[in-house]
Amino acid sequence: MAQNHIRSAATRNGSNGAGEKRSPGRPRSEESRRSILHSTVKLLKQQGGFPELSIEAIAADANVGKTTVYRWWPTKAALVADAFSASADDELRFPNTGSVQKDMSLQMRQLIRIFRSKRGKVVAALIAGGQSDPELIEAFRDRFLWPRRKQAYQTLQRGIDRGELPEDCDLDLILDSLYGPIYMRFLIRHDKLDESFADEICGLVLQGLKRQSQD
Amino acid sequence: MAQNHIRSAATRNGSNGAGEKRSPGRPRSEESRRSILHSTVKLLKQQGGFPELSIEAIAADANVGKTTVYRWWPTKAALVADAFSASADDELRFPNTGSVQKDMSLQMRQLIRIFRSKRGKVVAALIAGGQSDPELIEAFRDRFLWPRRKQAYQTLQRGIDRGELPEDCDLDLILDSLYGPIYMRFLIRHDKLDESFADEICGLVLQGLKRQSQD
Amino acid sequence: MAQNHIRSAATRNGSNGAGEKRSPGRPRSEESRRSILHSTVKLLKQQGGFPELSIEAIAADANVGKTTVYRWWPTKAALVADAFSASADDELRFPNTGSVQKDMSLQMRQLIRIFRSKRGKVVAALIAGGQSDPELIEAFRDRFLWPRRKQAYQTLQRGIDRGELPEDCDLDLILDSLYGPIYMRFLIRHDKLDESFADEICGLVLQGLKRQSQD
Amino acid sequence: MAQNHIRSAATRNGSNGAGEKRSPGRPRSEESRRSILHSTVKLLKQQGGFPELSIEAIAADANVGKTTVYRWWPTKAALVADAFSASADDELRFPNTGSVQKDMSLQMRQLIRIFRSKRGKVVAALIAGGQSDPELIEAFRDRFLWPRRKQAYQTLQRGIDRGELPEDCDLDLILDSLYGPIYMRFLIRHDKLDESFADEICGLVLQGLKRQSQD
DNA sequence: CAATAATCGAGACGGTACGTCACGTCTTCTT
DNA sequence: AAGAAGACGTGACGTACCGTCTCGATTATTG
Numbered sequence: 001m002a003q004n005h006i007r008s009a010a011t012r013n014g015s016n017g018a019g020e021k022r023s024p025g026r027p028r029s030e031e032s033r034r035s036i037l038h039s040t041v042k043l044l045k046q047q048g049g050f051p052e053l054s055i056e057a058i059a060a061d062a063n064v065g066k067t068t069v070y071r072w073w074p075t076k077a078a079l080v081a082d083a084f085s086a087s088a089d090d091e092l093r094f095p096n097t098g099s100v101q102k103d104m105s106l107q108m109r110q111l112i113r114i115f116r117s118k119r120g121k122v123v124a125a126l127i128a129g130g131q132s133d134p135e136l137i138e139a140f141r142d143r144f145l146w147p148r149r150k151q152a153y154q155t156l157q158r159g160i161d162r163g164e165l166p167e168d169c170d171l172d173l174i175l176d177s178l179y180g181p182i183y184m185r186f187l188i189r190h191d192k193l194d195e196s197f198a199d200e201i202c203g204l205v206l207q208g209l210k211r212q213s214q215d
Numbered sequence: 216m217a218q219n220h221i222r223s224a225a226t227r228n229g230s231n232g233a234g235e236k237r238s239p240g241r242p243r244s245e246e247s248r249r250s251i252l253h254s255t256v257k258l259l260k261q262q263g264g265f266p267e268l269s270i271e272a273i274a275a276d277a278n279v280g281k282t283t284v285y286r287w288w289p290t291k292a293a294l295v296a297d298a299f300s301a302s303a304d305d306e307l308r309f310p311n312t313g314s315v316q317k318d319m320s321l322q323m324r325q326l327i328r329i330f331r332s333k334r335g336k337v338v339a340a341l342i343a344g345g346q347s348d349p350e351l352i353e354a355f356r357d358r359f360l361w362p363r364r365k366q367a368y369q370t371l372q373r374g375i376d377r378g379e380l381p382e383d384c385d386l387d388l389i390l391d392s393l394y395g396p397i398y399m400r401f402l403i404r405h406d407k408l409d410e411s412f413a414d415e416i417c418g419l420v421l422q423g424l425k426r427q428s429q430d
Numbered sequence: 431m432a433q434n435h436i437r438s439a440a441t442r443n444g445s446n447g448a449g450e451k452r453s454p455g456r457p458r459s460e461e462s463r464r465s466i467l468h469s470t471v472k473l474l475k476q477q478g479g480f481p482e483l484s485i486e487a488i489a490a491d492a493n494v495g496k497t498t499v500y501r502w503w504p505t506k507a508a509l510v511a512d513a514f515s516a517s518a519d520d521e522l523r524f525p526n527t528g529s530v531q532k533d534m535s536l537q538m539r540q541l542i543r544i545f546r547s548k549r550g551k552v553v554a555a556l557i558a559g560g561q562s563d564p565e566l567i568e569a570f571r572d573r574f575l576w577p578r579r580k581q582a583y584q585t586l587q588r589g590i591d592r593g594e595l596p597e598d599c600d601l602d603l604i605l606d607s608l609y610g611p612i613y614m615r616f617l618i619r620h621d622k623l624d625e626s627f628a629d630e631i632c633g634l635v636l637q638g639l640k641r642q643s644q645d
Numbered sequence: 646m647a648q649n650h651i652r653s654a655a656t657r658n659g660s661n662g663a664g665e666k667r668s669p670g671r672p673r674s675e676e677s678r679r680s681i682l683h684s685t686v687k688l689l690k691q692q693g694g695f696p697e698l699s700i701e702a703i704a705a706d707a708n709v710g711k712t713t714v715y716r717w718w719p720t721k722a723a724l725v726a727d728a729f730s731a732s733a734d735d736e737l738r739f740p741n742t743g744s745v746q747k748d749m750s751l752q753m754r755q756l757i758r759i760f761r762s763k764r765g766k767v768v769a770a771l772i773a774g775g776q777s778d779p780e781l782i783e784a785f786r787d788r789f790l791w792p793r794r795k796q797a798y799q800t801l802q803r804g805i806d807r808g809e810l811p812e813d814c815d816l817d818l819i820l821d822s823l824y825g826p827i828y829m830r831f832l833i834r835h836d837k838l839d840e841s842f843a844d845e846i847c848g849l850v851l852q853g854l855k856r857q858s859q860d
Numbered sequence: 861c862a863a864t865a866a867t868c869g870a871g872a873c874g875g876t877a878c879g880t881c882a883c884g885t886c887t888t889c890t891t
Numbered sequence: 892a893a894g895a896a897g898a899c900g901t902g903a904c905g906t907a908c909c910g911t912c913t914c915g916a917t918t919a920t921t922g
Binding site for chain 3: 693694695696697769770772773774775776777778782785786790791815817818819821822824825826827828829830832833834835836845846849850852853854856857
Binding site for chain 5: 024025026028032063064065066067068071
C-alpha cells in the first residue's frame with residue numbers, strides 16, 4: 001500500500017524512540033495535539049457533517065491558534081482521519097466461539113452498535129468527505145477497514161478449516177456480502193438498522209454457504 | 216412516504232394541467248430551469264464532489280442570476296437532487312428472463328455501469344451530501360432507490376412464484392444483500408467494482424436461497 | 431430655465447383640457463398616481479434618507495406594480511421631486527406688513543418651521559440626493575426655491591421703494607445671506623435652528639443695509 | 646463634544662505611544678489602511694456621490710480584501726469620514742492682516758476654491774450622506790467645521806478688540822451669515838459660486854457691523 | 861549562560877462563496 | 892393601453908472561513 005499522505009501523527013521533534021537526536025527548538029505541544037483531535041471529534045459528533053466542520057471552529061474550541069492546526073495537518077481531511085483513528089478504541093475484536101456464523105454475527109453487531117452511536121456520525125462524515133477526497137477515503141480504509149478485515153479473514157479461514165464454509169470460497173466477496181448491507185442501510189437510511197440485522201444477514205449468506213459446503 | 220420538502224419541479228405558475236388558472240405575473244422560465252439543472256450535473260461530473268460545487272458557479276455557467284437559483288431551490292442539496300432526478304433516464308429496467316438470478320444480475324450490472332460512469336460521481340455526491348442533510352438522502356431514496364425497488368420486489372416475487380426462492384423470505388433483506396456490496400465497493404473503493412461482481416453476488420446470495428427452497 | 435426632464439406629472443392621456451383627443455386604451459389611474467406619491471412622502475418621512483428609500487418599497491406600500499412607477503417616473507429622483515412638489519402646500523407666502531425686515535422675518539420663520547417638521551426630512555433627502563443627481567437638485571430649485579424667490583424679489587423691491595434698502599443692492603446676495611445661514615444650520619446641524627434665528631439674521635443683514643441706505 | 650463613534654484611526658495594536666504594550670497577533674497593515682483611504686477619496690472624486698460609492702469597488706481599487714475594510718470601518722459613512730479627514734490638508738488657515746474683513750474674505754476664498762475643486766465632491770458627498778446618517782454629519786462637523794471655527798472665533802475677536810466689530814455681537818450668528826451663503830450656493834447650485842462671492846458677503850455682513858460699531 | 865531555533869497564541873491579511881436585497885426590464889393575464 | 896403580479900439578469904451587500912502571514916512570548920538544544 002502506497003505511502004499515506006495523511007500522516008498518522010507527524011513527528012518532527014516529538015518524543016521519538018530511545019536515543020535519537022532531538023532537533024533544537026521548542027518541542028511540539030502534546031497538549032495542543034490532543035486538544036485539537038478531541039475538539040475535532042467533539043464538533044463532528046455535535047453538528048452536521050464533514051463540510052460543516054470548520055478548522056476555524058476547531059482551533060477556537062481547542063484554544064489553539066489556527067497555525068498550529070495547519071502546521072501539523074495538511075488538510076481538514078487529514079485532521080479528521082487522524083481524529084477518527086485516535087478516538088477508535090478497540091471494541092471491534094473478533095471472538096472465537098467455534099462457529100463462523102456466531103463469530104461474524106457478534107462482530108457485526110458491534111459494528112452496528114458503533115454506527116448507531118455518536119461515533120457513527122464521524123464514520124459517516126469520513127465516508128462522505130471521502131467521496132470528494134481520495135486521501136480521506138483511503139485513510140478510512142487503512143485505519144478502519146483493513147485492520148478489521150485482516151481479523152475477519154482469519155475468522156473465515158477457521159470456518160473453512162472446520163468445514164463450515166466451502167474451501168474455494170472468495171473471502172472478499174463473502175465479507176462484502178456481510179458488511180455491504182450494513183453500510184448501505186447506514187448510509188442510505190432506507191430501512192432500520194438494529195443489531196438483529198447482523199443475524200439476519202449471517203443467516204442468509206453464511207447458511208447458504210454452509211449448505212453448499214455440505215453438498 | 217413523508218411529504219418531500221425538496222420540490223420535484225416547483226410549479227407556482229408553470230404549465231399545470233388542463234383548465235387550471237394560471238397565476239398572474241411572468242411565468243417561470245423553462246429555459247433557465249433546464250439550464251440550471253444541466254449546469255449542475257455538468258459541474259458535478261467535472262470537478263470534485265458536493266461541497267466543491269458552488270451555486271455561484273452554477274449560476275455563472277447557466278447564464279442565470281443567482282437569485283433565480285435561490286428562488287426555486289431552497290438549498291444546494293435540493294438543487295442537486297433535482298438535477299440528478301432530471302438526468303436519471305430509465306436505463307435501469309428489470310428484465311424478465313424467467314430466472315430471478317438472471318434478472319437481478321442483469322439489472323445489477325446496469326447499476327454498476329452507471330456507478331462506473333461519470334454519472335456515478337453525481338450519485339456519490341448525492342449520498343455524501345446526504346450524510347449531513349437528511350432531505351438530500353431522502354431525495355435520493357425517493358427518486359432513485361424506491362422506484363427501482365418496487366420493480367425489484369416484483370422480480371423477486373416472480374422467483375418465489377416459480378419456486379426459485381423460498382416462500383417466506385424477507386425481500387428487503389435479500390435486496391440489501393444484493394445491492395449492499397455494490398454500494399459498499401462504490402463508496403469505500405476498497406476493491407474493484409466491475410460488472411462481473413453482480414454475477415458473483417447473485418451466485419452467492421440467490422444460489423443459497425435456491426438450495427434452501429429446494430430442501 | 432432649461433426644459434426639465436423630471437416631468438411634473440406626465441400626461442399621455444390624462445385629463446387634459448377641453449376637447450383634446452384622448453389616446454385609446456385604458457387611461458392612467460389617478461388613484462395609483464396619488465397612492466405612489468403619498469407612499470413616497472410617507473416612507474421618506476419615516477425611515478432614513480434618499481438612498482434608503484427604495485422603489486420596491488414604495489410600490490409595495492402603494493399596492494401598485496413596480497412597472498407603474500417606472501412607467502411614469504424615469505428615476506427615483508424624479509419621483510421624489512414630484513412627491514415633494516405634490517405635498518408642498520402653500521404655507522410659504524410672503525406677507526406685506528410695510529416693513530421689509532418684518533416681511534422677510536415672518537417668511538423665514540415659516541421656512542424654519544417646515545425644516546423642523548417631518549417635511550424637513552423630505553427637503554433634506556432632496557438636497558442630499560441632489561448632490562449626486564443634477565436633475566434632483568434642479569427639481570428642488572425649480573419647484574421650491576424659484577417660486578419663493580420670485581416673491582422675495584418683490585418683497586425686497588418694496589423695501590427699496592420705501593427706502594429701507596439702498597437702491598443699488600444685489601438682491602440675490604441679500605437673499606442668500608438671509609437664507610444661507612438657515613440652510614447651513616439645517617443641513618450641518620452644528621447649532622440650534624429655531625424660529626428666532628430668523629429675526630437674528632434679519633437684524634444682522636437688513637439692519638446693516640438700512641443703516642447704509644440712510645447714509 | 647460627544648464621543649465620536651467614527652474612530653479617527655482605530656488603534657487596536659498600531660504604533661501607540663511610548664511604552665504601551667502591544668496586543669498580540671499580526672499588527673494592522675498601515676499600507677492597507679492608507680491604500681483604502683486613498684482609493685475612497687479617489688473614487689469619490691471620480692464618479693457620482695456617496696450612494697454610488699461601493700465598498701466592493703474601494704476594496705478592489707485598493708487591492709485589499711473586503712473583510713479588511715469591514716474590520717476597521719463599521720460603515721461606509723465612517724470610512725468616507727476618515728478618508729476625508731486624512732485628505733484634509735491644512736490649506737484653510739486664517740491670515741492676520743490687521744483687518745477682519747480682509748482676514749475673513751481671504752479664508753472664505755480658500756473655502757470656495759476647495760468647494761470648486763474635486764475635493765468639493767467629497768465634501769458634498771459627506772454632507773449629503775450625513776442627511777441620513779447622524780454620525781457622518783457629526784464627523785464632518787468635528788473634523789472639518791469646528792477646527793476652522795475655532796480659528797474664526799479668534800479672527801473675529803481680534804476685530805472686536807480693534808473696534809472693527811461691536812463688542813456684544815454674536816460670533817456664531819456672524820459666522821453662519823458669512824459661511825451659510827457659500828454652503829447654500831455650493832449645495833443648491835442656484836447661483837454662481839466664485840471667489841469674489843466671498844468679498845461680496847463680507848462687504849454686506851461685516852460692513853454693516855462696522856457701521857454699527859462706529860455708531 | 862547566552863545564542864539559536866522551533867513552537868505557541870493571537871489575529872490581520874487577500875480571497876471566495878455565501879444568501880439577501882433592490883435594481884430596472886421583461887412577460888403574462890386582467891381591466 | 893394601462894394595470895398588478897412577479898420572474899428575470901445584475902450587482903452590491905455584509906458575513907463566514909479559507910489558508911497564509913506576521914507578531915511577541917515560550918521552551919527547548921547547542922556553543
